Amino acid sequence: xxxxxxxxxxxxxxxxxxxxxxxxxxxxxxxxxxxxxxxxxxxxxxxxxxxxxxxxxxxxxxxxxxxxxxxxxxxxxxxxxxxxxxxxxxxxxxxxxxxxxxxxxxxxxxxxxx
Amino acid sequence: xxxxxxxxxxxxxxxxxxxxxxxxxxxxxxxxxxxxxxxxxxxxxxxxxxxxxxxxxxxxxxxxxxxxxxxxxxxxxxxxxxxxxxxxxxxxxxxxxxxxxxxxxxxxxxxxxxxx
Numbered sequence: 011x012x013x014x015x016x017x018x019x020x021x022x023x024x025x026x027x028x029x030x031x032x033x034x035x036x037x038x039x040x041x042x043x044x045x046x047x048x049x050x051x052x053x054x055x056x057x058x059x060x061x062x063x064x065x066x067x068x069x070x071x072x073x074x075x076x077x078x079x080x081x082x083x084x085x086x087x088x089x090x091x092x093x094x095x096x097x098x099x100x101x102x103x104x105x106x107x108x109x110x111x112x113x114x115x116x117x118x119x120x121x122x123x124x
Numbered sequence: 125x126x127x128x129x130x131x132x133x134x135x136x137x138x139x140x141x142x143x144x145x146x147x148x149x150x151x152x153x154x155x156x157x158x159x160x161x162x163x164x165x166x167x168x169x170x171x172x173x174x175x176x177x178x179x180x181x182x183x184x185x186x187x188x189x190x191x192x193x194x195x196x197x198x199x200x201x202x203x204x205x206x207x208x209x210x211x212x213x214x215x216x217x218x219x220x221x222x223x224x225x226x227x228x229x230x231x232x233x234x235x236x237x238x239x240x
């Protein structure tokens with residue numbers, strides 16, 4: 011089945027540690043996105059990538075890093091510089107062309123910093 | 125500046141009744157798209173409906189319809205014949221097409237609770 015997978019579903023981290031969240035898609039989409047969602051709030055864009063080996067900062071990129079070495083994969087690293095990393099993280103992808111193409115979302119990773 | 129505004133944090137609706145979720149947007153781009161997503165308690169985001177700024181007719185998808193009032197910059201979602209499974213958070217989002225980066229800006233969301 012085509013879709014987006016994120017792992018792990020739940021992640022616990024100690025303060026001061028870096029952690030990497032996985033996002034893989036087999037939809038053959040060019041564009042991929044990472045969002046952060048805090049309780050009861052909307053989604054905020056962290057990073058996005060429109061093509062392999064290229065990515066751009068979103069609205070809240072500080073304390074995060076990404077890579078896009080393969081079309082299918084867009085991992086997000088939450089670094090120790092991120093002051094308040096506890097949140098729900100959603101990965102999405104979309105075809106690059108087409109104004110009306112919706113973004114497809116993965117199931118999300120819930121990160122808790124202890 | 126906030127691009128998408130959803131003023132209703134939470135709403136209750138009786139099963140089988142219709143509910144309207146408000147969304148207003150702010151853009152100077154003449155070409156844009158508006159999206160609605162549903163987020164159940166499990167967390168995944170489910171695409172519901174799309175409206176393009178140049179579309180002449182309001183979009184409809186099954187029980188979902190979009191009341192698009194371009195001059196008022198309003199794109200309200202109407203859910204008809206509510207079901208218990210409609211209980212979720214609903215997000216309005218916008219893509220400005222001139223930027224060519226396909227980013228979406230999301231509103232804060234509206235929580236809908238359907239009562240039996």
